[in-house]
Amino acid sequence: MLFLNNKRSWILCGITLLAAAAAFPSLPAQIPVHWSGSAADGFAGKWAVFLFPALQAGILLASQLPGVKQWCLANKRGLEGNENQYYLTIFCIIFLLAFIEGLSVFWSIS
Numbered sequence: 001m002l003f004l005n006n007k008r009s010w011i012l013c014g015i016t017l018l019a020a021a022a023a024f025p026s027l028p029a030q031i032p033v034h035w036s037g038s039a040a041d042g043f044a045g046k047w048a049v050f051l052f053p054a055l056q057a058g059i060l061l062a063s064q065l066p067g068v069k070q071w072c073l074a075n076k077r078g079l080e081g082n083e084n085q086y087y088l089t090i091f092c093i094i095f096l097l098a099f100i101e102g103l104s105v106f107w108s109i110s
Contacts, residue, residue: 006087009060009094016098017053023105024049031108049108052101056094063090 027046034042062068063086072086 006060006063006090009056009087009091012091012094012098013053013056013060016056016101017050019105020049020053020101023109027105027108031104033104046108049101049105052097052104056097059090059093059097 024046027049029046030043031046031048032040032042033044033048034040069086073083
């Protein structure tokens with residue numbers, strides 16, 4: 001009964017957005033967005049720091065669509081009728097994106 005809605009996921013999305021906004025002024029003009037091995041090989045403008053919060057919001061909005069939720073609860077193995085598991089899965093995806101965002105911002109600033 002811990003995850004019967006997306007409230008925790010939305011809070012985490014908001015925290016990620018606030019962290020990105022707080023870090024934005026101190027980021028360099030170009031930030032790494034792709035790594036190959038131990039070296040960055042893809043770069044974007046510092047505005048890219050807002051891509052993961054936007055992706056999180058998009059996933060959360062899509063997960064709210066009635067058809068998406070009903071389809072997942074009816075057709076996905078392990079989620080059949082288990083609404084709590086559905087929201088936990090969404091939270092884990094949002095958490096993973098927040099973690100990657102945090103690592104990216106940390107490495108860009110330091």
